[in-house]
Amino acid sequence: MPATPVDPVGLTQALIRCESVTPVEGGALTLLEGVLTAAGFACHRMTFTEPGTPDVQNLYARFGNHGRNLCFAGHTDVVPVGDAKSWTHPPFGAEIRDGILYGRGAVDMKGGVACFVAAALRYLAADAKPVGSLSFLITGDEEGPSINGTMKVLDWLKARDERLDACLVGEPSNPEALGDEIKIGRRGSVVCELIVHGKQGHAAYPQKADNPVPKLARLIDRLSTQTIDTGTAHFQPSNLQVTVIDVPNTASNVIPAEARAVFNIRYNDIWNRPRIEEWVRLQCDAAANGRDIRYDVRFSGTGDVFLTEPGRLVTTLVESVRAVTGRTPQLTTGGGTSDARFIKDHCPVIEFGLVNRTIHQVDEQVPVADLEQLTDIYHRFIAGYFAAA
Secondary structure, three states, rough: OOOOOOOOOOHHHHHHOOOOEEOOOOHHHHHHHHHHHHHOOOOEEEEEEOOOEEEEEEEEEEOOOOOOOOEEEOOOOOOOOHHHHOOOOOOOOOEEOOOOEOOOOOOOOOOHHHHHHHHHHHHHHOOOOOOEEEEEEEEEOOOOOOOOOHHHHHHHHOOOOOOOOEEEEEEOOOOOOOOEEEEEEEEEEEEEEEEEEEEEOOOOHHHHEEOHHHHHHHHHHHHHHHHHOOOOOOOOOEEEEEEEOOOOOOOOOOEEEEEEEEEEEEEEEOOHHHHHHHHHHHHHHHHHHOOOOOEEEEOOOOOEEEOOOOOOOHHHHHHHHHHOOOOEEEEEEEOOOOOOOHOOEEEEOEEEEOOOOOOOOOOEEEHHHHHHHHHHHHHHHHHHHHHHO
């Protein structure tokens, strides 16, 4: 039987009313599972855990078991509302006023999830026997540590020998208006912790101590003033931002034993993770050369750089956006990280969703008209993808 279409606005409202603040499922995945099961999708709910991290629920749903598998990836977890009294509409009320839908997750990204569900069911209603398979990979861990979510669902799929042939991530990609941008890649991100070691002592007797603070300043100055690169065809220049400077000392007459800084590097496709880490070490060594600076540097973070080269997948989405909005989206790679950083190791992946102007803010909101337009774009994209099969 053909799938019964759903209203993207009503489904967005229903999802917003599920209070799924990371890592709480809040009923959002249960809601989606019910809608997709009724439409003929084979649904798999899975909970992953790891010591020191919260349990996280996830959903994988697939319609069809042959041909190319086009996957939509997204998340139903949301960030906290902050001061609920600052909201002009209840953060989980999903109220519509003057054509605007308010609520936490309206844009990031329950609206995008609802639009692709609606688009998929419209497509299936029009053609009960599509060429290929449609699937959803929905996590409850995107806004959190991202340890027990998409990454582990992908491992589960690989263990089942289940392949994704292409993926669209529904993160809000547009800065001002629907149709502004399609993200075809993301910069890599690495967090670096730099610790300079000294010797504690009295400030009046510096010859008996070793002050690490000016030494840390020297390393920071070297790191933050070097040009990492000048950018590439699809990526802006890599950049380093110092975000934390910490000296564990409250006494003004004590020279501290150590000083610490944390910085974040967003790097383009000239680099990969091992090479950017080596660049950091080389800069530190250069700053420390001949100056008796003892330091350690540690690296953390998940998310290497990736690029999906423009081709049929990208062209299909560009044409779908243009047909609905009349606009030709730019192909960009800016912004932060997303779960696409895990998916890129399994299949080509691109990102397109709602306007990101109010994400993570008080009174997060989306025009109802944008939900309808995004559903139309997704519907055209699905049809165009399988038409080229």
